Amino acid sequence: MTQSASVSALYTRPILAEAVKLARWPLDRPFSYSAELRSKTCGSLVAIGFDCDGRGYISALGLKVSACALGQASAALFAAHAMGKDRAAIETATRDYQDWLEQRRDDPPDWPGIAMLAGARDFPARHPSLLLAFRAALAAFDAAAENSRDAGACS
Numbered sequence: 001m002t003q004s005a006s007v008s009a010l011y012t013r014p015i016l017a018e019a020v021k022l023a024r025w026p027l028d029r030p031f032s033y034s035a036e037l038r039s040k041t042c043g044s045l046v047a048i049g050f051d052c053d054g055r056g057y058i059s060a061l062g063l064k065v066s067a068c069a070l071g072q073a074s075a076a077l078f079a080a081h082a083m084g085k086d087r088a089a090i091e092t093a094t095r096d097y098q099d100w101l102e103q104r105r106d107d108p109p110d111w112p113g114i115a116m117l118a119g120a121r122d123f124p125a126r127h128p129s130l131l132l133a134f135r136a137a138l139a140a141f142d143a144a145a146e147n148s149r150d151a152g153a154c155s
Contacts, residue, residue: 010070010119010123010126011069011070012116012119014116015069015070016069016073018072018073018077018116019069019072019073019076020072020076021076021080022063022065022072022076022079024076024079024080025061025062025076026062026063026064027047027048027062027063027064029049029062030049031049031051031060031061031062032049032050032051032052032144033050033143033144034047034048034049034050034140034143035047035048035137035140035142035143036048037135037139039067039071039128039132040128041125041127041128041129042068042071042125042126042128042129044065044066044067044068044128044129044132045065045066045067045132046063046064046066046067046071046132046133047063047064047065048062048063048133048136049061049062049063049140050062050082050140052086055086056086057083057084057085057086058083058084058086059083061079063075063078063133065132067129068126070117070120070126070130071126071129071130073116073117074114074117074130074131074132075132075133077111077112077113077116077117078111078133078134080112081112081113082137087138087141090134090137090138090141091138093109093110093111093134094134094135096109096111097111097114097130097131097134098131100114101120101124101127101130101131102121102127103121117130
């Protein structure tokens with residue numbers, strides 16, 4: 001199998017179906033927390049915004065994603081399960097996801113649906129795009145903390 005053929009095999013129907021679910025989380029209003037990250041490897045872009053409840057858990061979320069279907073699917077999986085998560089949970093999931101992608105751990109992270117992206121583990125150039133929504137969320141938490149000592153409910 002050629003590299004090109006094996007890459008095209010990554011874009012399965014379930015991954016493409018997941019990617020289109022991004023429409024459920026439009027970035028269509030201002031959110032209390034926001035960030036935009038671009039992958040230096042492939043140019044993928046994720047803009048994220050979210051609000052938190054009084055306990056510091058994500059309560060509303062929007063995304064704008066310009067990425068391949070793998071990056072879109074990963075971002076959609078992030079959005080589908082980010083509600084009710086705090087910074088610590090996102091940080092743990094990001095670390096575990098990266099370790100899994102880089103094959104430093106065998107089991108996928110504790111994030112529903114991520115295992116569907118297992119085929120991308122063999123393509124390190126795709127990893128930054130897959131991690132982008134998770135990293136953008138952390139950047140949004142960090143930006144709020146840097147901009148104010150009282151970063152609000154999500155800090």
